[in-house]
Amino acid sequence: MADLSINFAGIKAPNPFWLASAPPTNTGYQIMKAFDAGWGGAVWKTLGVPVVNVSSRYGSVNYRDSRMMGFNNIELISDRPLADNLREIEEVKKYFPNHAVIASLMVESRAEWIQIIKDCENAGADGLELNFGCPHGMCERGMGSAVGQEPEVLKTIVQWVMEAANIPVITKLSPNISHITDPGRAAVAGGTSAISLVNTFKSIVGINLDTYAPYPEVDGSGTNGGYCGPAVKPIALNMVKELAQDHITKNTPISGIGGIENWRDVVEYILLGCGSVQVCTAVMHYGFGIVRELESGVLQFMRDKGYNNIEEFRGKALPNVKEWKDLNLKHKVVADINAEKCIGCQLCYTACEDGAHQAIALSGDPAIRIPSIIEENCVGCNLCSLVCPVEECITMVKRDDGTERLTWAERTERGDVPVTFNDPLAGGIGHHVPTPEDAIKTFKNTRK
Ligand SMILES: Cc1cc2nc3c(=O)[nH]c(=O)nc-3n(C[C@H](O)[C@H](O)[C@H](O)COP(=O)(O)O)c2cc1C
Ligand code: SF4
Ligand code: SF4
Numbered sequence: 001m002a003d004l005s006i007n008f009a010g011i012k013a014p015n016p017f018w019l020a021s022a023p024p025t026n027t028g029y030q031i032m033k034a035f036d037a038g039w040g041g042a043v044w045k046t047l048g049v050p051v052v053n054v055s056s057r058y059g060s061v062n063y064r065d066s067r068m069m070g071f072n073n074i075e076l077i078s079d080r081p082l083a084d085n086l087r088e089i090e091e092v093k094k095y096f097p098n099h100a101v102i103a104s105l106m107v108e109s110r111a112e113w114i115q116i117i118k119d120c121e122n123a124g125a126d127g128l129e130l131n132f133g134c135p136h137g138m139c140e141r142g143m144g145s146a147v148g149q150e151p152e153v154l155k156t157i158v159q160w161v162m163e164a165a166n167i168p169v170i171t172k173l174s175p176n177i178s179h180i181t182d183p184g185r186a187a188v189a190g191g192t193s194a195i196s197l198v199n200t201f202k203s204i205v206g207i208n209l210d211t212y213a214p215y216p217e218v219d220g221s222g223t224n225g226g227y228c229g230p231a232v233k234p235i236a237l238n239m240v241k242e243l244a245q246d247h248i249t250k251n252t253p254i255s256g257i258g259g260i261e262n263w264r265d266v267v268e269y270i271l272l273g274c275g276s277v278q279v280c281t282a283v284m285h286y287g288f289g290i291v292r293e294l295e296s297g298v299l300q301f302m303r304d305k306g307y308n309n310i311e312e313f314r315g316k317a318l319p320n321v322k323e324w325k326d327l328n329l330k331h332k333v334v335a336d337i338n339a340e341k342c343i344g345c346q347l348c349y350t351a352c353e354d355g356a357h358q359a360i361a362l363s364g365d366p367a368i369r370i371p372s373i374i375e376e377n378c379v380g381c382n383l384c385s386l387v388c389p390v391e392e393c394i395t396m397v398k399r400d401d402g403t404e405r406l407t408w409a410e411r412t413e414r415g416d417v418p419v420t421f422n423d424p425l426a427g428g429i430g431h432h433v434p435t436p437e438d439a440i441k442t443f444k445n446t447r448k
Pocket of ligand 3: 357358377380385
C-alpha cells in the first residue's frame, strides 16, 4: 500500500491530514477522538493569555442548497488556562506518541514568547505554529493579523522564536495582505522552519435587514470576522502557489489550509507544493469522520497514478502554473453540444447571447429545443460548458493541430503586439460582432 506518512519540516506524522488550530482542537478530548478517527496531526487551538469570548460567534454564507459554503467567526484564541492545555498536550502525546501535536501560539512580549515556547516543549509538543493571522479582536490588541500585515515585525518575532525554540516552527500567515510573498519572505528571513496558510479573511458575511447589524449579531451589533470554508479555497490555493514558486520561499515547507473538504482538495494542495494540509470548517460541519474519505481518496489517487509516497507528487502542478504571457496563443478550442445528452434548457444560449459572443443559435422551431454552436463565432471561452447543468453535455473540442506555439512574450519580442488604441493587430479583429441595431431585431423577436 502507498505510504501516507510525512516528515514535515522535521515533524513526523502518519499522514498529511491535520486539524487546523480552531474549535475542533480546543481540548485533548477532541484531539484524541480525531487521532482515533484517523487524523495524523493537530494544531492546538491557539494558546496565549486566555481570552473572554462573546456569545454568538459564527455566521455563514449559504449558497443555494449548500449550507456554510463560506464560514465566518469572531472568536478569539483559547479561553482556557494555559496549564489545562499543557496538561492535555502531555496526555495526548502519551496515547499518540507518533501523531503530530503542534502548539499554536500568540503572545505579545519577547519574554512571553520564550516562556510559552518552553512550556509547550516541556509538555511534549512536536512543533509550534505562530498565529499571525486572526483578523478580528486579537489584531486590535497588536497581535494576530496586526503582526501578519507587518513583515518587519513578523520577522523580528520569528527571530525571537527561533532563538528560543528547540522544535520545528511553522509560521502561519494572514491572507489579509496585498502580496503574500511579503510576510512569506519575512518569515524565511526570520529563520522559520515552515509556513502555513491561510488563516481567515477579514469579512462581513451579511447584514440583518431588520436590525441593520452584521452577522453574527452580538446584542444588536457585530464586527468583521474571519472568513473560511470552501469559498476561500481558490484564493488560498493561489497564495500557496505564490509561495511555492517564489525564489525566496520555495524551499520552505508549506502546510496548506483553506476550504479543504474532500480528497481532491488535499491532492490539489499537495500538487501545488504542500507537504501537509490542515482542515477546520469541514470538520466543524461534518465531524472528524471526513478523514476516512480523505484517506481512501488520496490512496486511490496514488494507486491510480503509481505514486508510492506523498513526496512523489508534491509540487507536480507547479511547472504548469505559468504567467499569462507564456500561454500558447495558438491553442484553439470551440464548444460542442452533445445532442443526445442535451435537455433543451437553453441556459447555454442565454449565457453566450448575453454574456459572451453570440455563438449559439436556437432552431427557431419551438419543438426543437437543442441549440447549436456557430463555430466561426465561438472564441472558446468555456462559459456555455460551465453553465450547462448536464455533465459532459457541452465539451470543449480542440481545433488547432498542436504544431504551432506562440506566446504573448514571444510576440512582444518580435514587435508583433497591438500598441495603439486602434491597432490592426487587435485580437478581436475578424470576430463576428452583431451591430447594435441587431439588438432591436432581437427585441422584436422576443416580444412577439
Ligand atoms: C471558529 C474558528 C476559530 C479559529 N481559531 C483559530 C485559532 O485559534 N488559531 C488559528 O491559527 N486559526 C484559527 N482559525 C483559522 C483556521 O485554523 C483556518 O486557518 C481557517 O479556518 C481556514 O481553514 P478552513 O477553510 O478549513 O476553515 C479559526 C477558524 C474558525 C472557523
Ligand atoms: S445548457 Fe446544456 S442542456 Fe441546456 S440547452 Fe445548452 S447544451 Fe442543452
Ligand atoms: S465557448 Fe463561449 S463563445 Fe463559444 S459558444 Fe460557448 S459561450 Fe459562446
